Amino acid sequence: MGIKETAKALEGIGFREIYSMEKLERQKGSQSEDRKRLLEEHFSSFRDCTKCDLHKSRTQVVFGDGDPYSPVVFVGEAPGEDEDIQGRPFVGRAGKYLNKKIEEVLGLKREEVYITNVCKCRPPGNRKPTPVEIRSCFPYLKKEIEIIQPKVICCLGATAGEGILGKKLSITKVRGNVYPYPYDPKIKVLLTYHPAYILRNPAADREFVEDLGKLKDLIG
Ligand code: URA
Numbered sequence: 001m002g003i004k005e006t007a008k009a010l011e012g013i014g015f016r017e018i019y020s021m022e023k024l025e026r027q028k029g030s031q032s033e034d035r036k037r038l039l040e041e042h043f044s045s046f047r048d049c050t051k052c053d054l055h056k057s058r059t060q061v062v063f064g065d066g067d068p069y070s071p072v073v074f075v076g077e078a079p080g081e082d083e084d085i086q087g088r089p090f091v092g093r094a095g096k097y098l099n100k101k102i103e104e105v106l107g108l109k110r111e112e113v114y115i116t117n118v119c120k121c122r123p124p125g126n127r128k129p130t131p132v133e134i135r136s137c138f139p140y141l142k143k144e145i146e147i148i149q150p151k152v153i154c155c156l157g158a159t160a161g162e163g164i165l166g167k168k169l170s171i172t173k174v175r176g177n178v179y180p181y182p183y184d185p186k187i188k189v190l191l192t193y194h195p196a197y198i199l200r201n202p203a204a205d206r207e208f209v210e211d212l213g214k215l216k217d218l219i220g
Pocket of ligand 1: 089
């Protein structure tokens with residue numbers, strides 16, 4: 001019996017729709033086009049954002065990047081000098097360390113996860129973004145998360161955690177903890193250290209690896 005006859009026979013005994021691998025691949029392709037297109041439209045909507053003073057000193061807005069179908073979204077603080085120049089998040093030293101750990105612990109390439117920041121513009125001199133800057137940028141991150149619908153948001157450092165959970169926290173006390181995302185409680189929020197902190201405090205690497213191990217279990 002050929003493929004068409006087999007499909008017909010299966011439909012005859014109650015299967016509703018028979019998909020060929022080709023059709024599934026095409027469907028997957030068009031879905032990933034969808035999220036990609038939605039993200040591109042979203043990014044175009046704030047490419048020229050002037051909601052806070054960071055626009056005065058930035059080179060460009062730094063959007064998130066990676067796989068829009070990733071089960072995990074990593075959220076950092078804000079672009080640094082390298083990111084501001086290149087227009088991509090986590091491309092400097094901290095980013096290289098993060099990529100290495102994602103490969104080693106999760107067994108994934110950077111392009112297979114999604115990476116973004118709470119603040120999309122570089123604060124001058126790499127200072128921490130202010131609460132006003134974080135608040136004015138948050139709707140952009142919220143929409144990014146709505147489009148991607150990850151299983152887990154992994155917050156890198158206190159600023160990311162505070163932006164996502166909307167409350168003050170001490171990262172050394174809460175790292176490794178998991179909370180529901182306030183805007184969509186089925187999404188889990190895992191808190192861990194910022195990679196730049198680990199580069200300054202190499203002893204924290206062990207805990208970071210432990211947290212990424214937890215992340216691996218959460219994404220399944
Ligand atoms: N630190 C961050 O928090 N984000 C980046 O994109 C780079 C460094």
